[in-house]
Ligand SMILES: Nc1ncnc2c1ncn2[C@@H]1O[C@H](COP(=O)(O)OP(=O)(O)O)[C@@H](O)[C@H]1O
């Protein structure tokens with residue numbers, strides 16, 4: 001990324017930082033931008049996984065597992081901070097699980113397996129009423145507590161979750177950026193580009209795939225955990241919604257696969273356009289930007305998809 | 318080795334001595350690459366055994382064989398296409414289990430040395446899929462060397478190159494031999510083979526049809542027959 | 550579970566399986582010809598169902614009369630999907646998943662906008678009631694749907710085996726390049742496949758709407774069912790699809806009889822995951838024969 005990119009990103013970050021006081025801590029706008037930031041977090045975590053060549057169609061599973069994990073912990077009396085962290089852990093474990101189970105699947109078949117995985121969790125949440133509350137879900141999730149050592153306006157109500165979601169986004173971008181510069185990134189790229197060749201060079205693919213899944217699941221789980229503390233309820237069709245699988249994929253491919261900031265920027269842009277510009281005027285079609293973005297990627301940015309797609313060749317040459 | 322009903326290799330028994338260069342030749346489809354795929358762990362043989370340095374290594378995963386010191390190139394280059402040339406070489410240096418460097422700087426220095434050795438230093442920051450055929454071959458060699466193997470399996474390094482490129486390949490073989498590497502090389506060019514090989518093995522339709530010193534083998538009518546219709 | 554419940558479940562499952570066969574064929578035909586996985590498959594069927602419902606509630610006609618209308622109504626979409634699929638980069642399997650995941654979202658939103666979230670059913674009186682046969686009670690609606698599905702599948706079978714365009718489609722599905730070398734117009738065969746498949750989807754939609762409540766997000770389950778069937782049967786083998794469809798219908802009916810309808814969706818997703826893991830890339834195997 002060039003210098004201009006960094007300057008732009010810095011400006012966006014600064015604007016996001018001062019947005020709450022500028023809007024007078026307006027609860028609706030803060031909620032809206034927090035959600036966009038959470039989508040940015042999930043989209044970046046999706047992109048991190050795609051960087052290792054693993055295309056997921058089931059991030060709703062990790063988001064929802066994080067949501068349910070955090071909700072249950074919070075309702076069980078743990079502090080919301082701990083609960084959200086636990087949600088992240090549950091998301092990571094759930095992601096590592098499907099990665100191990102589907103170790104032999106690649107490309108489109110892995111994608112289908114993750115899609116089924118998310119649907120399976122949705123089904124479990126619907127049916128395991130004793131724990132999940134069934135279709136009605138769980139209510140009464142407490143909000144984030146305020147922090148005594150900070151100005152009260154900045155941690156109260158929507159502002160607290162706003163800054164936490166901003167922090168999640170910054171952290172996931174920082175982690176991804178660190179990976180890109182480290183041997184982990186080198187291994188991810190090698191596994192993505194040529195798994196067999198990587199193996200011949202000493203890179204055993206499976207642990208790296210599981211690591212990529214676990215990291216991606218961790219951040220999606222954290223986002224899910226925070227989300228349920230924002231909306232204060234958790235339902236199967238809310239957090240295991242396919243929406244949370246499709247949108248990160250759309251945002252990451254549209255924003256630029258394998259780029260550090262693209263998915264987050266696309267998430268903010270697409271989500272805010274959809275909610276601020278379209279929702280008030282043509283509510284029925286407010287999700288149009290996602291479909292258009294996707295079609296644009298396929299039609300006009302063929303590199304956008306082809307760049308990421310692994311396995312252009314099959315079998316040993 | 319059988320693929321479904323096709324018997325690709327049958328009764329092939331080859332021993333490669335340490336520090337030797339053994340050439341493998343035979344017409345297209347005779348099973349040479351398949352043999353390399355078995356030796357490097359990409360294919361599991363349906364029957365037979367592979368031994369390396371006194372240990373039975375049949376069916377070991379590629380990363381294990383790589384750890385034991387086996388390196389290979391591919392006939393059709395298989396680099397990490399969207400990564401830089403530099404990163405392509407860095408992967409093996411970073412993840413090999415022997416001669417591991419703790420410091421990033423040491424790894425990067427070795428990558429630079431390797432690229433300089435194969436003449437790709439000016440292309441270090443290009444993407445692998447932007448390279449020409451000749452450059453890809455050099456990258457293949459650098460990648461194979463990046464794990465510091467003791468045995469190198471080279472699949473048609475000289476094929477498709479100009480006569481000048483071929484001379485360069487011959488010089489490469491010489492330098493690798495000086496370093497004490499054991500080399501098992503598939504080549505079609507009799508000129509290259511005659512210059513570099515200590516011993517030759519000829520495959521045809523999955524079986525060994527001739528074996529011995531280059532001068533002997535290259536002159537034998539059986540080999541000419543196997544190659545009938547093929548140039549050189 | 551009594552023997553009678555068991556037999557009841559087997560028969561009604563087999564009837565449902567005939568519908569599943571019809572439903573899965575559209576998916577597997579497109580997969581065969583274009584190597585594209587159409588995740589918007591189920592949503593197209595639901596759309597066909599909504600169109601049927603809309604016509605039915607407006608006209609009061611017998612649902613069977615609406616079957617061809619809904620089939621024809623999806624044809625413009627066939628051309629649009631074909632145009633989009635034509636531009637997919639390699640590898641097609643994956644890029645088509647990405648594209649159609651988005652199209653599925655788009656269709657859901659359109660249906661949500663047009664028919665809101667309400668559940669709809671073509672509750673035609675002509676399809677209620679049941680027949681008693683050898684101690685079993687057969688739901689008349691299911692019988693009609695199964696008969697209609699079998700008729701359409703039979704017609705398709707004849708079309709694919711006896712006509713020139715049918716042979717062109719089968720050859721293209723078997724090996725696109727070889728078909729082109731043999732002088733078959735593969736582009737035309739592809740377009741015909743899309744038109745046929747979307748027509749089948751519309752037909753399946755109306756039939757589905759007489760069996761099940763429609764809701765805009767209901768398509769995914771049908772898509773997953775179609776993928777399961779395709780994994781089980783392979784691509785381009787009509788008779789295997791029929792066997793697999795009936796098997797799937799029976800498995801589903803037994804699950805429902807044993808544990809109640811709540812678990813149905815979960816079982817479908819579990820079957821998909823299990824089938825994928827068991828065959829690791831089994832869909833691909835279908836393309837080679
Ligand atoms: N993965 C595979 N599956 C099926 N057949 C294969 C496979 N790899 C190679 N073959 C067949 O095995 C034979 C030997 O191929 P190969 O080892 O590549 O020959 P060579 O390298 O000597 O030209 C050929 O007939 C080839 O078609």
Ligand SMILES: [Mg+2]
Nearest residue numbers: 349350351392
């Ligand atoms: Mg070869």
